[in-house]
Amino acid sequence: MNKELLSILEKNSRITPSEIAVMLGTTEDSVKEEIKKLEDEKIILGYRTLINWEQVEKDTIKAYIELKITPQAAKGFDRVAEKIYKYPQVKSLTLMSGAYDLLLEVEGETLRDVAMFVSEKLSQMDSVIATTTHFVLTTYKKENVIFQHPDTDPREVITL
Amino acid sequence: MINYENVISKVAGNIPPSGIRKFFDIVSEMKDAISLGVGEPDFVTPWPIREAGIQALERGKTHYTSNAGTIELRREIAGFLKRKYALTYDPNSEIIVTVGGSEAIDVTLRALLEPGDEVLIPEPSFVCYKPCTALAGGIPVPIVTEEKDNFRLTKEKLLEKITPKTKVLILPFPNNPTGAIMEKEDLEEIASVLRDTNIIVLSDEIYSELTYNGKKHVSFASIDGMWERTVTINGFSKAFAMTGWRLGFAAAPRPLAQVMYKIHQYAIMCAPTVSQAAAVEALRNCDDDVENMCREYNHRRRILVDGFRKMGLSCFEPEGAFYVFPNISSLGYSSEEFAQKLLEEEKVAVVPGNAFGQSGEGFVRCSYAYSIENIKEALRRIASFVERHKK
Numbered sequence: 001m002n003k004e005l006l007s008i009l010e011k012n013s014r015i016t017p018s019e020i021a022v023m024l025g026t027t028e029d030s031v032k033e034e035i036k037k038l039e040d041e042k043i044i045l046g047y048r049t050l051i052n053w054e055q056v057e058k059d060t061i062k063a064y065i066e067l068k069i070t071p072q073a074a075k076g077f078d079r080v081a082e083k084i085y086k087y088p089q090v091k092s093l094t095l096m097s098g099a100y101d102l103l104l105e106v107e108g109e110t111l112r113d114v115a116m117f118v119s120e121k122l123s124q125m126d127s128v129i130a131t132t133t134h135f136v137l138t139t140y141k142k143e144n145v146i147f148q149h150p151d152t153d154p155r156e157v158i159t160l
Numbered sequence: 161m162i163n164y165e166n167v168i169s170k171v172a173g174n175i176p177p178s179g180i181r182k183f184f185d186i187v188s189e190m191k192d193a194i195s196l197g198v199g200e201p202d203f204v205t206p207w208p209i210r211e212a213g214i215q216a217l218e219r220g221k222t223h224y225t226s227n228a229g230t231i232e233l234r235r236e237i238a239g240f241l242k243r244k245y246a247l248t249y250d251p252n253s254e255i256i257v258t259v260g261g262s263e264a265i266d267v268t269l270r271a272l273l274e275p276g277d278e279v280l281i282p283e284p285s286f287v288c289y290k291p292c293t294a295l296a297g298g299i300p301v302p303i304v305t306e307e308k309d310n311f312r313l314t315k316e317k318l319l320e321k322i323t324p325k326t327k328v329l330i331l332p333f334p335n336n337p338t339g340a341i342m343e344k345e346d347l348e349e350i351a352s353v354l355r356d357t358n359i360i361v362l363s364d365e366i367y368s369e370l371t372y373n374g375k376k377h378v379s380f381a382s383i384d385g386m387w388e389r390t391v392t393i394n395g396f397s398k399a400f401a402m403t404g405w406r407l408g409f410a411a412a413p414r415p416l417a418q419v420m421y422k423i424h425q426y427a428i429m430c431a432p433t434v435s436q437a438a439a440v441e442a443l444r445n446c447d448d449d450v451e452n453m454c455r456e457y458n459h460r461r462r463i464l465v466d467g468f469r470k471m472g473l474s475c476f477e478p479e480g481a482f483y484v485f486p487n488i489s490s491l492g493y494s495s496e497e498f499a500q501k502l503l504e505e506e507k508v509a510v511v512p513g514n515a516f517g518q519s520g521e522g523f524v525r526c527s528y529a530y531s532i533e534n535i536k537e538a539l540r541r542i543a544s545f546v547e548r549h550k551k
Contacts, residue, residue: 004455012532022466023459157187158197158509160287160336160516 005034006043013047052147054139062107062136063114066100067122068129077101080127089117100132111135175291180515183499187509194538195509196526199336201401201482203456203529206449209400209442216437225433227425229257229409233436236443237409244368245379247392249411256417256424257431257439261366261395261408263424266292268362268391268410269328271419273298277327282313283517284485285332286364298327304519307476307487311340315349322353328360331380334367337516337525338485339461339478341371344378351383360416361390366408367481369399369450372458375479381411388413391420396435398481399450400442405435457482460528460535467539468526471546482529485513489522491549499524501549506541 008020017031024031038044053060069080077095084104085093092105104122108114118131139147165173178184187193204210228234234251241247249255258264265288269279273296281289283302290300303321305311313331331350333342342350354361361380368377381390395408410420461478468475468486475486488498495512502508513520528535 008459015532019463022462025462153195153202155198155200155202157193157195158184158511159199160511 050143050145059109060107061111061114064134065104065106065118066132067102067104069101070127070129083125087121171294175294180496180512187503190507193503193507193509194534196530196538197509197511198527198529200403201398201529203401203453205400205402206446208445209438212441213434213438216434221433221437223433225430225436227430228421229431230436233257233440236440240443241411246382247379253414254417255409255411256421257436258408258410258424259428259431260397260406261364261393262288263428264393264408264410265362265364267420267423269293269296269298270423271416272328272360276325278323278325279328279330280321280326281330282332284337284513284520285516286336287516289330302517311335311338311476312342312346313350315353318350318353326359328362331361331363334371334377334480336481337483337513337520339481339483341375341480343375347378347380347383351386354389355385359389363390363392365392365394367398368394370454370457370482371480372461373479391416396439396442400446401453405438407431407435407439457528460532463532463535464526464528471543482527484526484528485523487523490551492551495521495524502542502545506545508538508541
């Protein structure tokens with residue numbers, strides 16, 4: 001039941017173990033036990049809230065930054081990544097295939113914050129060859145949720 | 161002045177208007193009502209299927225197709241029936257693509273019925289069988305299926321209603337509105353009754369992809385000796401969330417299919433071309449989408465059944481389609497009274513069971529083609545209603 005349980009929780013982490021038990025046709029205790037195990041194994045890493053910040057504070061600046069790195073031996077990328085993800089400005093970091101190596105999601109309060117972070121921190125690192133910064137203008141969809149969508153049911157109210 | 165009563169066909173004029181029309185109107189007017197009344201998926205058609213439709217438009221596929229449907233789609237349908245239900249039909253002569261399962265039902269009955277022929281219709285069931293039978297000159301004969309039999313059609317009940325005039329048996333499983341299914345053993349029993357007769361079976365399998373508890377749908381035509389007497393009807397509306405595309409199909413032995421083909425050809429010409437192109441994509445590449453939707457329905461199904469049982473209502477566990485059919489008779493109201501009061505007091509819309517035949521009295525149909533949030537809120541309201549009205 002692991003995958004099914006995880007996909008239910010991924011959609012809505014506020015759903016209760018007893019509700020999940022009903023959905024999966026099992027007992028509340030076994031759901032609790034399973035969740036505990038998944039937490040211990042660090043498969044479940046946390047429970048968050050998906051927020052459309054654009055509706056709350058218009059001032060946060062978000063950017064995706066592509067980094068090209070000097071070629072690395074086996075674990076080399078991991079070491080570079082460790083240096084980068086320690087910065088609190090870096091919200092996510094992934095190793096990519098293709099034209100660049102690392103993709104960072106960076107947040108700052110102003111455009112300048114982000115620009116300074118790139119020029120003074122990232123560009124200064126020995127292993128960084130090149131950076132490309134893309135500022136986020138609008139988020140349409142995230143975590144499989146469409147952000148600006150009138151949520152109305154287009155169906156007739158009753159059909160037989 | 162024309163007296164319209166004199167010009168309207170007696171058969172058509174005598175089709176009773178839907179008894180719950182008024183109820184529908186009230187629900188439609190009520191803007192903030194929560195509805196569990198819808199008989200179609202809440203999912204939008206999976207994107208690859210929509211894209212295939214768009215591509216068909218872009219490529220100018222705006223003409224008629226061959227009457228029976230594109231051979232490409234008929235081949236996919238033959239493949240689908242083979243791979244899922246071990247059925248063999250010749251795509252060239254035994255499959256007709258129709259405007260929804262509904263047209264397939266109509267065409268089948270018109271191809272078979274002579275005035276006075278009797279059509280056995282297990283009830284509660286979908287609302288079109290009776291009027292389609294009447295319009296084709298037949299006589300609808302309801303067979304009541306009961307909660308105690310898990311709303312399955314039994315051999316005994318069938319035997320009671322067979323007469324020398326019985327021409328067709330309709331097998332509407334998985335069933336709307338009860339959610340009942342027929343398993344292989346149940347179908348064998350029915351087959352044993354029909355084997356030495358000339359009765360033709362119209363097997364409406366539109367919900368075949370939506371079954372639960374690991375019970376895969378079994379097609380009646382796959383039962384030994386039944387292929388020759390079965391018209392298998394299915395479609396894209398429920399499994400692939402394609403209701404608005406209006407696309408279904410009928411598969412039948414050649415002599416039957418040929419006659420159905422003629423009726424279809426003159427009445428309809430062909431099913432929508434764009435929809436046919438989209439359906440090819442659905443059958444080729446969308447098994448995973450169907451599986452995901454089915455898993456999602458299954459979660460909601462369990463929440464609804466559990467919810468009604470916790471209220472103290474008797475609720476049969478449906479194993480197919482996307483409806484729950486709780487028994488509300490213990491509250492002392494008729495189905496319509498229950499639905500009306502529930503709507504007035506809690507603004508929740510459900511469908512009175514008697515809309516699906518007299519034997520649906522005492523039940524209401526609740527669809528779980530809704531988000532879990534919607535279902536939970538509806539259950540909260542229904543629970544408070546039941547608490548207030550409990551006898």
